[in-house]
Amino acid sequence: CSDGGMSSIPEMFKIPTVNVNWTLPLSISTWVLNGLFIFKKFYLKSENRFMTFSEIMNLELGGVDTNDILSKLNLELLENTPKEINAVTIEMDERLNGTWETTTEDDELQERFWAIFGPNKLKSPDLRIGTEYLRQNKDLML
Numbered sequence: 001c002s003d004g005g006m007s008s009i010p011e012m013f014k015i016p017t018v019n020v021n022w023t024l025p026l027s028i029s030t031w032v033l034n035g036l037f038i039f040k041k042f043y044l045k046s047e048n049r050f051m052t053f054s055e056i057m058n059l060e061l062g063g064v065d066t067n068d069i070l071s072k073l074n075l076e077l078l079e080n081t082p083k084e085i086n087a088v089t090i091e092m093d094e095r096l097n098g099t100w101e102t103t104t105e106d107d108e109l110q111e112r113f114w115a116i117f118g119p120n121k122l123k124s125p126d127l128r129i130g131t132e133y134l135r136q137n138k139d140l141m142l
Helices: 008-012 053-057 066-072 082-097 104-117 131-136
Strands: 017-022 037-041 040-045 075-078 127-129
Touching: 017 066, 017 082, 037 053, 037 082, 040 066, 053 104, 082 131, 104 127
Parallel strands: 017 037, 037 127
Antiparallel strands: 040 075
């Protein structure tokens, strides 16, 4: 559930980062400049559905017992697909080159995600969740 601190190095030098297969939304570095994140999906096997971001953020994970907790809750973590990783990588490249175009809907999706994350949380204005990832996972923002 962690990157072992390796993401801190580019963050210290203000180097843009793309973070994929991130497990816990609440554990992202909110001070990152020019950062993009996409998350693993949590699949509830017993209910045949993906957990919403709100549900994921309410999980108490991240310790040595994480695998036990996932097993007890009958959860499966699904890694990002090559298509998701490609989309967020292209987005970062286009953002850095100044060719990325954002729609009003994209801005609204970002706002919806960050409202779930916590309305009182401070974050860098350039920290974003991958646009295509949010477009494809609108139903997880309940």
